[in-house]
Amino acid sequence: MGTFKIEGGHQLKGSIQPQGAKNEALQILCAVLLTPELVTINNIPDIIDVNKLINLLIKLGVKVEKISKGSYTFQADEVDLDYLESDAFKVDGRGLRGSIMIVGPLLARFGKGYIPKPGGDKIGRRRLDTHFEGLINLGAKFKYSKEDQFYGVEAEYLTGTYMLLEEASVTGTANIVMAAVLARGITTIYNAACEPYLQQLCKMLNRMGAKISGVGSNMLIIEGVETLGGTEHRMLPDMIEIGSWIGLAAMTKSELTISNVSWNDLGVIPSVFRKLGITVEKQGDDIHIPAHTNGYEIQSYIDGSILTISDAPWPGFTPDLLSIILVVATQARGSVLIHQKMFESRLFFVDKLIDMGAKIILCDPHRATVIGHDFKSTLKATTMTSPDIRAGVSLLIAALSAKGTSTIQNIEQIDRGYENIDERLRAIGAKIERVE
Template sequence: MSKSASFLVEGNAQLSGSIRPQGAKNEALQVICAVLLTAEKVSISNVPNIRDVVRLIELLQGLGVAVEKVSDNRYTFKAENIDLDYLQTQEFVQKASSIRGSVMIMGPLLARFGKAVLPKPGGDKIGRRRMDTHLNGLQYLNVDYRYVREEHIFLLETEGLKGNFILMEEISVTGTANVLMAASMAKGVTTIYNAACEPYLQQLAKMLNSMGARITGLGSNRLVVEGVDQLYGTGHRCLPDMIEIGSFIGLAAMTKSAITIEQARVDMLGNILPTFERFGIQLEIQGDDIHVPAQDIYEIQNFIDGSVLNVYDSPWPGFPPDLMSILLVVATQARGSVLIHQKMFESRLFFVDKLIDMGAQIILCDPHRATVIGLERKSQLKGIEMTSPDIRAGVSLLIAALSAKGNSRIHQIHQIDRGYERIDERLNALGANIQRIEQ
């Protein structure tokens, strides 16, 4: 998967058939870090084979974790012989700084070994993503840290984790995950208030409990953790990726295609389906599958008083920020107008200039808000050459390109590969024509 690879996308795509979402990226990053909490074997299935997950697994292998790839999407991990000296190497710094998920090795390493090193982590360029929530939460558990500015690394250590009452300063998924993993082996009781409660966090807590942890309050913003001395091996299966599910709904709507999304865990999708329905998109729930029928026109609803719909992202169970760019693209061909308000990240809307070049009617009000005036299919988007700035914007541009008139070329598709497993192959199986061009 070269960083210089591109997608050549044929427009006017008419897709049909069934597709199964990959395992959840954000959950996989959390539960893979959790294997560091025990010396026993942990088996994880439905792991997405994507760049960020593969890089995290390679990072753990460098630390000494024995990893066996049982099949494409199932791994076993045994963190029996951890090499803490690896934390001081340039290779560790390089690998850990390349992925945002590496931040979640802090909690497990502190819980088992009393020390951790973390370079300033990478990830999407979607605005400031502070480390304060992680570090302040760990401080409450008796962790000391310092930042070595010349090397851009955090050094953390503890003489022993101690339970405490922690009021999280923001609802951070990865911050909550880090503190939760550390607290699971701290002395005494920890209460984490203002905790994130995403399904992925619930899954992490269930996995930890199956390893011997004592966590209550799952699914709420108040987690109570009774620390234990040791955790054990377990088996775990990741949820289907809700962001892929939302992406496929948007793809079906934009291309007027009939698509069935299989085994979607509808019970864990929160506000996602009702929000797409407010855009006039028909959804048929068939057991645990979602069928999106072919639809020529979909109409955005107004608020009850007749004012223009305002859709914004918020912590779970609100609408997830990773799907805001998908909604924005879907709105470009809807009947009606909508204000898209991306509250949680400040640079997520900076891809709309590409959509405007394709013919969309969008007013970028500021870094957080964009007004979309739907074209109602009266004017088709046109194919252009463009670059993917991050994972979610990249897939949004891919969806726009598949619906457009003519061909498009999308550069920097390694961003898409970071979050979507073999997306070109899987969509081509539905009737798309996406060529991967290696340069």
């Protein structure tokens, strides 16, 4: 297991380029299974979760060729369906959460899709019901082996229908969309997720010959087609990484420029950081964060009551950034209530911040009140373990702002979502060392 050693308390300076979006990549890579033709994808992040999915596609028989850094071609013209029922697949498919999204494309094109219970962050319950209920609505027969937790759906063909999703699941919507594009007739998905990454998937599928309307709204109408062709696609920059760098700049009182952020796809992210008192400047398609030498002050509501920051489906605030917001609030002027609605285990990392000297009251599994230090008392270095991707980066930001040398263990969790993070941070002045 790898470890980061971080010497905190140093100001950073310079420019940092966000990687391609992890959550978009997991959807887009599964979509290559929908066509036997060549698909070229650019700006793919070099991270553990994405590389695991690429390796899974290779084992499925997809021809994968690396053109250059972040650019690959994929051709699924000789898919090995026998692999889906092998013991090896039952192991490989458990390695990451995103593997669930191969089911929809395989079902639509080949009439069957299987998956073992997928892994991922241990942040609370993450149901698969939306995925399979949507596929059942399209005419698939569902099978489940409780003994080895193996799921399957089969159908001679899929038939378009109307469905109202009980939750606006991003991966669930993606799976259903990828199945519906090859179904017979028209599918209407109401309460569909409408995140930019889901919009990217729909736009890519339309370029491949799909007929999807309502892209960007919570009602998607899909007219099924017989086949899809090849295309070329480029990933958006990762909005979670962009938010992480905003928080890093504020906590370390650093002047940073985040390059090529695709402002139009950031939603409320800049305004939520501004509510914490952080100056987020738009410079073309870049974000500039000036050095907050005098700190930053949390806004109150107009009636003077304490600010609450909570997560919600898009266009609400993404739950993946609440951990960053919480850490940044520990050095703000004022107090804030963090309400994590979607996952009941995601705030449990706050005990590590309390050990570092943060003033945090964990009200219950979903809510934490943070009383900021206003930099009058710095966080203290400590040894900690990364519990999941986003909490891991939040602890890394805390360590970079803390006094002394901190150690973060289990950094494979961070590597799952952030590309060469130690090298990129050193390039802007961070004192961080990777110890294997």
